[in-house]
Amino acid sequence: MFDLCLLYHEISDDPSILLSGFGNITIDPTTFAMHMKVIKEKYGDRILITFDDGYKSASELAPNILGDDIKNTIWFINSSLAGNKDVFWLSKLIWLYVDKKLKPPMRTNIISATYLDAWGKMHYSNGLMCWIDSVSMKEYWKGIAKREQIYVNSIHDINDGRLFGIHTATHPNCNNISYDTFGVEVALCDKFVAVENKATQFFAFPFGEFGKHWGVSHLQHEALSAYSIIFTVGLAGSEFNKVFPRFEVPTDIMTESGVISFVEDCLWKTHYYSQLTKEHSF
Numbered sequence: 001m002f003d004l005c006l007l008y009h010e011i012s013d014d015p016s017i018l019l020s021g022f023g024n025i026t027i028d029p030t031t032f033a034m035h036m037k038v039i040k041e042k043y044g045d046r047i048l049i050t051f052d053d054g055y056k057s058a059s060e061l062a063p064n065i066l067g068d069d070i071k072n073t074i075w076f077i078n079s080s081l082a083g084n085k086d087v088f089w090l091s092k093l094i095w096l097y098v099d100k101k102l103k104p105p106m107r108t109n110i111i112s113a114t115y116l117d118a119w120g121k122m123h124y125s126n127g128l129m130c131w132i133d134s135v136s137m138k139e140y141w142k143g144i145a146k147r148e149q150i151y152v153n154s155i156h157d158i159n160d161g162r163l164f165g166i167h168t169a170t171h172p173n174c175n176n177i178s179y180d181t182f183g184v185e186v187a188l189c190d191k192f193v194a195v196e197n198k199a200t201q202f203f204a205f206p207f208g209e210f211g212k213h214w215g216v217s218h219l220q221h222e223a224l225s226a227y228s229i230i231f232t233v234g235l236a237g238s239e240f241n242k243v244f245p246r247f248e249v250p251t252d253i254m255t256e257s258g259v260i261s262f263v264e265d266c267l268w269k270t271h272y273y274s275q276l277t278k279e280h281s282f
């Protein structure tokens, strides 16, 4: 068992235009290698490293950097993005308004990527998805996805012992979808990951923050009953059975002492909180 779980997304020197709007999503390979060296030397196997959303260059670069430790990592995949058949809906939203300068559906003049990132997560809905596709056509996005090739094609090709996890099909805000749709989102991703006997015990909520992106009702959904660990982002929600906290590592930590102080802070939070929840049993 591990004491702490950390989260990364993309590893690249040259991130795709579709990722340019997001803060803290892409780390350059040299910095990532420094993070891994410090973590391995100081903490050994106490820290679980996870990667979200199935970025292709992260998938290709991580084994060179991690060596045999790739076997101790978990990769949370979104089945609708794998194969580069579609673009992540939040990338579409940012692309349409920041790059294509469309008029946004909200009353504000502040249309920055950061604003849309926060707005999109909160306002995720079926209607918003239909609207994004209606102004831009699915074929348009398919073309961009094929050209950019930012997601893994298939997990059939990855045979280095790493573990896979479920991160839903399309990366919705789970609080904004119906009970039935949540079940479908999980089942589609599970079906994708379970091929080649790569059945998984791990689930991570998209975006991941308890209250904002998922709630207690999701834990009672039968779709999650098969998984032994369910990952949240941050501490909140980890008082529930099977739920383990994860911390997103800032991609701009450039020094060894910076890595250590971040890890120590997260270790302390995880440990302190687990003592607290044990004592008070919520």
Ligand SMILES: [Zn+2]
Residues within 6 Å of the ligand: 052, 053, 167, 171, 206, 207
């Ligand atoms: Zn994600």
